[in-house]
Amino acid sequence: MAPQVRQTARELRRLQTRERILGAAIAEFQASGMAGADIGAIVSAAGVAHGTFFFHFPSKEHVLLELERREESRMATEFARYLDKKHDLASALAKVVELISALERRFGPLLFKELLALHFSPTRPSTDEWSDHPVIVSLVGAIERARGDGEIQPEVDAFYSAAFFLLGIYGVLTTVARGDIRDAMLANLITTARRGLETR
Incomplete structure (x- = not known):
């Protein structure tokens, strides 16, 4: 039973991270457009590592x-x-x-x-x-x-x-x-x- 609870908590954290990245990306796109958007600015605003962006989204x-x-x-x-x-x-x-x-x-x-x-x-x-x-x-x-x-x-x-x-x-x-x-x-x-x- 305990492993399932940990997996659920991990999944919740994953979804929360995805939402932070999405929100930061939207703000960056609104400011700069998709082509001009800076992945570094997105991950910095979301508080995640650079590779985490690509784990959740293969591209902009x-x-x-x-x-x-x-x-x-x-x-x-x-x-x-x-x-x-x-x-x-x-x-x-x-x-x-x-x-x-x-x-x-x-x-x-x-x-x-x-x-x-x-x-x-x-x-x-x-x-x-x-x-x-x-x-x-x-x-x-x-x-x-x-x-x-x-x-x-x-x-x-x-x-x-x-x-x-x-x-x-x-x-x-x-x-x-x-x-x-x-x-x-x-x-x-x-x-x-x-x-x-x-x-x-």
């Missing part, structure tokens, strides 16, 4: 992958809670914009762009597909429900509609700096997407 890109996975899961959980309430397609699209915009504000434009750059990179150190991401899965489900309710055209491809809508959000957030123009463009994106999907 793997830190961003972990961050992306966590944020996708968090946003998908919040979006799923929203979808459990009464809603229409326009409000579901607006909720997705709200979630992604909040992520960009929280991380800052530099780290947000780094996440997107890695997400679309052909050298991304992961084999997952767009269809595996929980926010897309939830948005596809919302579009399919709207189609089933007769709110949108029956021939609509839910996956491609969701993917193009998300690409539109990313495009606005990464290329438009002025808040008033950005807000207007995002509102127009929701209206255009809804009108393109709804029944005539």
Whole structure:
């Protein structure tokens, strides 16, 4: 029985170390971007040895992958809670914009762009597909429900509609700096997407 307790304590310490490294890396990425981030500064801030970083994360890109996975899961959980309430397609699209915009504000434009750059990179150190991401899965489900309710055209491809809508959000957030123009463009994106999907 005692060896199992020691193993659990060791696992807890390992997870705590991983969290410290992740937090320090995020702060460094926000300040310098991933390419400019200094591993030495990260391990110093986390209070760990240099090799400990690579034990937990094989590369700086793997830190961003972990961050992306966590944020996708968090946003998908919040979006799923929203979808459990009464809603229409326009409000579901607006909720997705709200979630992604909040992520960009929280991380800052530099780290947000780094996440997107890695997400679309052909050298991304992961084999997952767009269809595996929980926010897309939830948005596809919302579009399919709207189609089933007769709110949108029956021939609509839910996956491609969701993917193009998300690409539109990313495009606005990464290329438009002025808040008033950005807000207007995002509102127009929701209206255009809804009108393109709804029944005539």
